[in-house]
Amino acid sequence: xxLFDFYARNSRELLLLLGQHxxxxxxxxxxxxxxxxxxxxxxxRRPAWRGPVLGLANVFxxxxxxxxxxxxxxxxxxxxxxxxxxxxxYALLPIVRNTYTGIAGVDPAVREAGRGMGMTDGELLRxxxxxxxxxxxxxxxxxxxxxSVGIATIAAAVGAGGLGVYxxxxxxxxxDTLILAGAVxxxxxxxxxxxxxxxxxxxxxxxx
Amino acid sequence: xxxxxxxxxxxxxxxxxxxxxxxxxxxGVGETxxxxxxxxxxxxxxxxxxxxLLEPTGGEVLVAGARAAGLDPTRLRRRIGYVIQEVGLFPHxxxxxNVGLVPRLERWAPDRIAARVRELLALVGLDPDVYGHRHPHxxxxxxxxxxxxxxxxxxxxxxxxxxxxxxxxDPITRVELQREFQALEGRLGKARVFVTHDVREGxxxxxxxxxxxxxxxxxxxxxxxxxxxxxxxxxxxxxxx
Numbered sequence: 254x255x256l257f258d259f260y261a262r263n264s265r266e267l268l269l270l271l272g273q274h275x276x277x278x279x280x281x282x283x284x285x286x287x288x289x290x291x292x293x294x295x296x297x298r299r300p301a302w303r304g305p306v307l308g309l310a311n312v313f314x315x316x317x318x319x320x321x322x323x324x325x326x327x328x329x330x331x332x333x334x335x336x337x338x339x340x341x342x343y344a345l346l347p348i349v350r351n352t353y354t355g356i357a358g359v360d361p362a363v364r365e366a367g368r369g370m371g372m373t374d375g376e377l378l379r380x381x382x383x384x385x386x387x388x389x390x391x392x393x394x395x396x397x398x399x400x401s402v403g404i405a406t407i408a409a410a411v412g413a414g415g416l417g418v419y420x421x422x423x424x425x426x427x428x429d430t431l432i433l434a435g436a437v438x439x440x441x442x443x444x445x446x447x448x449x450x451x452x453x454x455x456x457x458x459x460x461x
Numbered sequence: 462x463x464x465x466x467x468x469x470x471x472x473x474x475x476x477x478x479x480x481x482x483x484x485x486x487x488x489g490v491g492e493t494x495x496x497x498x499x500x501x502x503x504x505x506x507x508x509x510x511x512x513x514l515l516e517p518t519g520g521e522v523l524v525a526g527a528r529a530a531g532l533d534p535t536r537l538r539r540r541i542g543y544v545i546q547e548v549g550l551f552p553h554x555x556x557x558x559n560v561g562l563v564p565r566l567e568r569w570a571p572d573r574i575a576a577r578v579r580e581l582l583a584l585v586g587l588d589p590d591v592y593g594h595r596h597p598h599x600x601x602x603x604x605x606x607x608x609x610x611x612x613x614x615x616x617x618x619x620x621x622x623x624x625x626x627x628x629x630x631d632p633i634t635r636v637e638l639q640r641e642f643q644a645l646e647g648r649l650g651k652a653r654v655f656v657t658h659d660v661r662e663g664x665x666x667x668x669x670x671x672x673x674x675x676x677x678x679x680x681x682x683x684x685x686x687x688x689x690x691x692x693x694x695x696x697x698x699x700x701x702x
Contacts, residue, residue, distance in 0.1 A: 360547075362548065363549045363550070363551060365514070365545060366545060366547075366548070367549070368514060369514060369543035370538060370563055371535045371539035371540075371566070373535050376566060380551075380562075381553075384553050385552070461552065
């Protein structure tokens with residue numbers, strides 16, 4: 254059975270799994286952004302916290318993903334919440350790190366001029382630091398999203414669905430077509446996310 | 462004899478650790494006090510103590526009679542123009558947006574900001590129609606510092622602090638901007654403090670000169686008094702010029 258035959262017969266299931274996959278990635282990246290952006294900003298204001306916070310995020314990053322999913326089951330049970338939590342943990346590091354790096358990379362003279370002109374910290378952040386750091390921050394979001402698309406295939410192992418369902422099923426039944434049925438759209442999804450975020454970066458970010 | 466102008470800026474026994482060790486001076490409307498000194502003598506630190514980028518460990522600063530320490534730092538800084546050697550223009554803003562920033566933060570009406578920006582760009586010798594829509598990276602070093610000066614003047618602050626504003630420019634552009642600044646001084650009507658280590662620049666632009674040495678003001682007087690002074694620290698500077 255070819256891949257196309259398989260999709261022709263299972264198009265509804267494919268759409269369902271693709272939808273689940275997108276849901277897992279979008280929600281987890283969104284949550285990671287909502288947490289990671291303020292944390293990254295905070296680190297630029299509290300340099301002493303940078304080491305511990307980035308270190309902790311690094312440690313989480315080194316935990317093998319299958320193990321992390323497994324370790325979270327006792328806390329969140331079988332299903333989407335375990336998967337989303339794990340995905341958030343992985344997406345946090347690139348977002349926090351790039352937010353910090355992007356803002357720290359703003360020319361100190363620009364910051365000093367802004368402060369010297371009487372900009373409040375909030376004005377400096379909103380009008381100067383975030384716009385100038387946007388490219389680096391978006392690059393972090395891009396990495397987080399692409400990595401999430403890949404790791405989200407493992408969500409199937411904890412019953413959260415997604416394209417990994419085909420992959421795990423294919424591995425269990427030694428069926429290459431099934432493995433490809435999950436792997437190919439996951440790879441295309443990663444490429445599409447990368448391309449779209451790259452486009453957003455060119456549209457939204459100031460460059461000289 | 463006319464009475465001396467009332468001080469717009471007064472610094473009394475200003476201290477910051479051992480870097481600024483009790484500096485006092487007054488600057489009136491239309492005056493340029495040049496602070497001269499070698500690297501590390503406390504010139505830049507003194508400026509930053511005035512606009513509270515650094516908090517003094519002693520003494521006080523009065524702006525138009527009000528104690529700077531009693532004002533909100535943001536409010537204080539919006540009444541003090543600040544020009545630095547590195548300029549620090551916002552690279553993602555156009556020239557007009559850079560100049561209009563403080564008025565925008567002060568919530569001026571857009572047409573009032575636009576008019577003010579045009580006026581200031583013309584004042585510093587940049588055609589608003591040509592340069593207003595450019596970004597800083599499209600300007601030469603001299604043009605950037607012109608924009609820096611215009612930006613500092615935007616909200617018409619009574620005090621202007623300049624920290625080696627022409628220090629990073631090539632010698633020809635530097636002389637050009639010094640001459641223009643000299644011509645501008647008469648029309649500005651502000652209290653200006655100008656930091657430099659270039660004694661010729663100081664003598665050209667200062668109505669008074671202060672010489673800082675290891676955080677102390679060892680000389681304060683007019684350019685003529687400076688030239689005639691027998692003080693060894695002053696002589697060293699005059700001989701270097």
